[in-house]
Every structure is written in structure tokens, then in C-alpha cells.
Amino acid sequence: MRMSKTLSKVKLPYLLLLPGFLFLFTFFILPILNLAQTSTQTPIAGGDTGEYEQTLRFANYIDAFIENREQFARSFIFAICATLLALAIAYPLAYAIAFKAGRFKNILLVLIIAPFFTSFLLRTVAWKQILGEEGFVVPPLRTFGIISESTTLTSTSFAVVLGMTYNFLPFMTLPLYASLERIDPRTMEASGDLYANGITTFRRVTLPLSMPGVVAGTLLTFIPAAGDYVNAAILGNPNSKMLGNVIESRFFKIVDYPTAAALSFTLMAAILILVTLYIRKAGTEELV
């Protein structure tokens, strides 16, 4: 009796995991392995478009990278710009909610996630129209001579970065808020009592204590930003295409599965390497 009870207790966590992990194995691990397998295929000689065979051609990776190195670089530059901008906007925002909002704290938190509820595509298209020729930004800027008659704001890299910053801002703000909110205000008071001024207190007390939030927020912004192609498709131009745009068109328009797979893997590997380096450097291992 007791034997069977302890045995079932040992088994219980595995039983709880089983359905979910079976699902994730079938529809997450298996597809990734299959994608890996696709990435080294080559077209069948004399076959139709979209017919490939396994030839273990690892040079696919080199070809794909060289052919698309510009979009590759752009993906990472845009994603880093958007992440830094989002951090600069979100940190004071999270700080204000955590320490200055008083009884409005919960309402302001809801307002941070509220824009999520309008479809993100609608908001991105709204930016396109706001920044467009007939929006309410460009005409006044032209009248005051801040931008020239020929300058446009849409179809630029600037608009793509702005759109990405906007899209991922809540992902940055929420973890920042979560870690700022946990800081005991007395640690900041103590720093003040020890004659540190506001800047020193921030630099030596608040910022280090909020580092887990900074790391989580930057990751949650950077990862989707690097793989994004919607902002580039709606707000950009042919010269601001990102890797996501290439993968999408390889899949759907050119039916070049091996290149799309190789690019996907390169993107994923690059992100994982950057993220690992970053977490090491930031010294917060307990993210998951």
C-alpha cells in the first residue's frame, strides 16, 4: 500500500508533464528538426518547383548568408535600436508607475497593456497613416521647415524602428515595473541618508536592483523584434527589408524551402548566441 503510494507520488509530476510535453515534442521539437533537415536539401534535377531532395549540402547556409547579409545585419541593427529606444522610454515610465503613481498604480498598469487589445496590425497601419503624407505629423513639420518638402516619414528605416519600438514597448515596461516594484524604498532612503545624491542613488542602488527587469525586458523586446517582418512590410521600403521578409518571401513566393530553412536557423542561432552572451554578461541566470 505504502509502496504504491510513494510510487504514484514520484510519478505524479511526470504524469502532469506528459500531455503537454508530448504536444510540444510533436509540434515544436519535431518541426524544428524537420526544418534542420530541410535546410540542407537541394532541388531535384528535372523536378517541379518546390521539390527537393536531401543532399546534406551545408553550403546552403553560406549561400543564404552571403546572399542576404544586408537584411541579416539590418534585422539585428533595427532590433538593437528598437530595444534601446524602448528601454529609454519604458524605464522612466515603469519607474513613475512603481514609485510616483500612488493609488493610480493599478489603473496605469492596465493602461500599459491596454493598447495590446487593439489589434497590433491596426495600430501599425495607424502609424503608417499618422506618419503619411495626409497625417497630422508631416504637414506641420513641413510648414515649420523642420523637414524638407521631399522628405517623407513613411517607407523609411526610421518608421520601421519607431513601429517596432512601439509594438514591443509593453513587453519592456512590464518586467521593468515588476522588478522596480520589488525594491524596498528604504534602500533608496538609506542611500540618501548616506549623502548620496539622486543620480548616485539611482546608479548605485536602483539600477543594479532593477537589472533582472532590464534583462528580461530587453530580451522580450529584442527576440521578437529581430524576427519581425510586419513593421518592415507596412512601414518600410524595399531597402529596409529585414530577414523575416526574406524568409517569408522564400517560403511563399519563391517556394525555396531550403534557403528559408537555412535562414531561419541562422537567425535562431544568432539570437540564441547573442542572448546567451548577454545573460552571462548581465549575470542573471535565474530568468526562466
Next chain:
Amino acid sequence: MTKVKDATIPTIPVQARLSRWFGRNLIRIYAFFGFTYLFIPVAYTFAFSFNDSGKSNLIWKGFTLKNWQNPCGAPEICTALGNSIKIGLIATIFSTILGTMIAFAIGRYAFKGRSTSNLLIFLPMATPEIVLGASLLSLFLVFQINPGFWPTVIAHVVFCVSFVVVTVKARIASLDPRLEQAAMDLYANEFQTFRRVTLPLVAPGIAAAALLAFSLSFDDFIITNFNSGTLTTFPKFVYVSAARGIPAQANVIGSAMFFLALAIVIAGQLISKKTKVTK
């Protein structure tokens, strides 16, 4: 002489006071601009839902209520919306059940392979959506499954599960273990303790996770675009019509979703406040 003195003396404190006020409220002013940035496109979308625009909703042509009276007026739009809601509900149910079970296993038990399990949960979140979408599509193609409704549901469950696990796990971690010990001390067996103590305490976390899963699924475009084939969802409808101008009905639906979700969140907060008071 005295007049000049009188005039200059008060101006210094005013300036000083003004700059001090500015210094003290700098972060609030900054936050105000931050929120403005967040809400400009939302306000724009809402305003243009009242535009008497005809087919393309690009320029303001006058106020009308007819878009709100007839939200299904644009072709295909309500089919797309219906698909999004159906996919969202099914994906939410499955991912909440699977994710909650995993969260209990990881959050409650020390077992061999726990850190590997954590990694398996983290990986889908660290994978760019486009890779998730593309890899699933290539699997479906191998098994000659046509993209469509069920492939899309499966794809949504894949990326929602991890978010459910993280949300529910956080709630489990914040539980006071003494509450369960107290139940056991009062001769509740394991199952009774779970049903009467643990589950009600974790329930708000599960509800939050379900809400998160639904909004992630409803709003998803990239993964859906890869796995839905000819099926239209609301985000796909917006993306496709963006090229030639979005009908104002899309703005109506977007705004309505916004207010509906806001109402649910506020109601949830009020309920949790009320239960706290009664306790």
C-alpha cells in the same frame, strides 16, 4: 528704486519654484508623454471608426455612426473575426489545460529533469515567431496536411503554452505553503486540499493566463499567416487590406475589442479587490 527692487525680488523665487516643480515632476511629465505615445494609434483607430469614408479609410471625410451600426458591412470581415474568435477560444482552452498541468509539475515538485523541462518551456518563447511558423508549416507539408483551421489552432497552442506555464507558475510560487499544511492538519486528504485550498488560490493566475493566451492568439499574425492557408483571420484581413486601405469597420472591431478587454480587466480587478475585503 524701491519699485524696481519690489519687482525683481519675487521673480527669483517664482523661477526657482518653477524649476524645482519641474525637477520634481520631470518623471511624471515624461510618463505623460510615454502614455501619449502608447495611445496615439489607439485614439487614431477609434477616431477613424467614425469616419464617413467609403472604401478606403485614409482621409477624414466627416462624422458618421453607420460603421458602428453595421460592423459587418465590409466583405469578409465578420467571417475573419469569427475565425479568430473560434481559433482563440479553442487554443486558449487547450493551452490553459496543458500549461497549468506543466506549471503544477514544475512549480510543485522536485524531480529529475526539472531544469530540462524549464528549458523546453523557455525555448518556444525564445524562438522567433517566423521560425515557429515556418517550421510547423514545413512539418505539415511533409505529412501532406493542408494549412487551415486546425493547423492554425495547433500552432497557436504551441506558442501559448509557455506563456500559460510562466504565468501560472508565478502564482504557484507566491502561495503560502502554510495554508496547505493547515488544511492537511485539519485532516483534509491530498485531493481535498488541492480542490478546496490550492486550486482556488491559483485560480486568478489561471484566469490571467487564459486571458493572456486568448489575446496572444487573437492578435497573432506571423504564425497564423504561415499555417492558415486560405483561411482568413482578423489580423490577416487587416494585413491584406492594408495595401488598398482598410475599411472603417476594421477600426470599429478593433476599438470594440479594446473597450471589451478593458472592461474585463477592470471587472477582474474589482472582483479581486472585493474578495480581498470580504476575507
